[in-house]
Amino acid sequence: MKSAILVFPGINRERDMARALRLVCGREPAMVWHAETSLPEGTDLVVAPGGFSYGDYLRCGAIAARAPVMDAVRAFASDGGLVLGVCNGFQILCESGLLPGILMRNAGLKFICHDVHLRVERSDTPFTRGYNAGQVIRVPVAHGEGNYAADADTIRRLEGEGRVLYRYCSPSGEIGDTHNINGAAQSIAGIVNERGNVLGMMPHPENHVEDIMGCTDGRGLFAGLVAHLERAA
Amino acid sequence: MKARVTVTLKTGVLDPQGKAIEGALKSLGIEGIASVRQGKVFDIELDGDRTMAETALKAAADKLLANTVIENYRVEVLG
Numbered sequence: 127m128k129s130a131i132l133v134f135p136g137i138n139r140e141r142d143m144a145r146a147l148r149l150v151c152g153r154e155p156a157m158v159w160h161a162e163t164s165l166p167e168g169t170d171l172v173v174a175p176g177g178f179s180y181g182d183y184l185r186c187g188a189i190a191a192r193a194p195v196m197d198a199v200r201a202f203a204s205d206g207g208l209v210l211g212v213c214n215g216f217q218i219l220c221e222s223g224l225l226p227g228i229l230m231r232n233a234g235l236k237f238i239c240h241d242v243h244l245r246v247e248r249s250d251t252p253f254t255r256g257y258n259a260g261q262v263i264r265v266p267v268a269h270g271e272g273n274y275a276a277d278a279d280t281i282r283r284l285e286g287e288g289r290v291l292y293r294y295c296s297p298s299g300e301i302g303d304t305h306n307i308n309g310a311a312q313s314i315a316g317i318v319n320e321r322g323n324v325l326g327m328m329p330h331p332e333n334h335v336e337d338i339m340g341c342t343d344g345r346g347l348f349a350g351l352v353a354h355l356e357r358a359a
Numbered sequence: 360m361k362a363r364v365t366v367t368l369k370t371g372v373l374d375p376q377g378k379a380i381e382g383a384l385k386s387l388g389i390e391g392i393a394s395v396r397q398g399k400v401f402d403i404e405l406d407g408d409r410t411m412a413e414t415a416l417k418a419a420a421d422k423l424l425a426n427t428v429i430e431n432y433r434v435e436v437l438g
Binding site for chain 1: 373375376379422423424426428
């Protein structure tokens with residue numbers, strides 16, 4: 127799998143992402159500067175990593191979403207290319223119009239930085255085929271604005287079309303206000319676009335891929351992408 | 360030419376920051392505060408006539424200054 131990581135000023139999780147991709151996919155990802163107008167030839171996966179692009183000025187991800195490279199990302203996505211946005215990357219994808227809705231300030235107003243449990247809602251997508259439907263995984267979050275919001279029609283469509291792939295839950299997989307760490311609509315942690323080739327999620331699967339991290343639950347996401355591409359090839 | 364773009368949250372959109380400010384105002388003992396919603400103000404200087412300015416500012420608000428999923432905006436050319 128040839129992956130490309132987008133690098134915006136203020137991003138700080140791009141190396142974690144590169145390490146995870148290298149480890150799971152066995153191939154060095156390309157780092158693509160925001161001012162570029164094209165992606166490397168043969169790219170299979172574009173990743174918008176976490177961090178604080180442009181210091182979260184104006185709205186999280188708002189300025190990065192208008193960077194020159196994003197036109198290339200939009201074209202790549204409209205050709206069916208796989209795009210993954212994590213944390214600030216999710217905010218960037220929402221601001222760029224690749225995903226619906228927006229990430230608002232956490233309902234409790236606090237920056238949340240700890241492990242959370244996620245329920246994988248289905249396994250028949252490129253972004254979840256490394257897991258079983260209903261499986262609970264443990265991955266870290268680190269965000270102040272992860273409270274997913276969208277109008278009622280959008281939420282209905284996301285639910286109706288099975289586009290919520292990851293939801294905050296209890297260690298045993300129950301969904302509810304107690305486990306919805308940031309107040310997100312429907313406990314949404316990750317959604318895909320209509321076509322299913324663009325995923326945005328607040329948690330950091332790239333930070334749970336090695337034994338030394340204490341957990342390897344995040345590997346499945348990347349391994350699933352590799353398996354998906356191998357199958358498609 | 361000077362102009363002002365005011366961006367406010369749409370009705371019904373939860374505003375945790377506004378709520379926190381509301382709580383702080385109440386704890387300061389300032390009376391009569393019913394509710395607070397936080398917004399943004401952009402003071403912008405630009406060239407051209409009024410019509411051009413209004414077109415440019417509307418484009419600026421639609422493309423960047425506001426996220427129309429959750430926000431409304433108002434453009435005022437102050438002259």
